[in-house]
Amino acid sequence: MPEGPSIVILRDQVTPFLGKTIRRVSGNTTIEKERLADQRIESFRSWGKHFLIELPDFSLKVHFMLFGSYRINEDKSWAVPRLSLGFDDEQVINFYACSVRFIEEPIDLVYDWWADVMSEHWDPQLALKRLRAQPDTLVCDALLDQDLFAGVGNIIKNEVLFRIRVHPLSTVGALPASKLRELVAEARNYSFDFLEWKKQFVLKKHWLAHTKRTCPRCHIPFVKAHLGRTHRRSFFCENCQLRYGPEA
């Protein structure tokens, strides 16, 4: 469910609830959910993988982690919602298996919008600058760094590196300037392709690297390995994805 573009889709799907007042609250969350009753929804926003519901005096942050899901005007009969928000006319938004938390401060003070690859305020220059400040970071870690590329997840990581022909174990500092620019540009560009494909329910069939066994360019087996700080799955071609780095 996660990755930034999916949250953008959710944000779009709930626009009919904008300005409506929460009438009923339930769910198995341990937060003080009763606070949400009678609150009017000021806006729905997203930052990276965070889905934000802005209310007059505070906001709610929903993070879907790995397994989270939601239903609009329908129930998952087999599951108890983590949080269910009821509105007039039996309208409802149900969140399942996600993390929900309150944010007390105004969310513009909490989030750096220029770091969100899906945001209109995304700032590639700033991303570049921050990348150059950490030359030893592996590119596979850099792409997953939510302070740098908020919204990028493991699928986007693998697809971006394949597109720009960069080996996941390359270091940021060893990339030629043009490659580094490509990395930043493609992180956003692929995310928008992801968004369109996901909307059309054809995301998976457009994967060129993620979960794939064979390189579509070289027709040789991909390498699958758990790389980087977080040991996340990487699928890559050792032939056409160049490894830039001190020892390579």
Add this chain to the structure above:
DNA sequence: GAAAATGTTATCAT
């Protein structure tokens, strides 16, 4: 049916 996975955070060990 086991294993793995689109993710993150807290805690423990070194």
Add this chain to the structure above:
DNA sequence: TATGATAACATTTT
């Protein structure tokens, strides 16, 4: 203190 392994959360797909 910093780094890294491990656990925890919880659901769907392979």
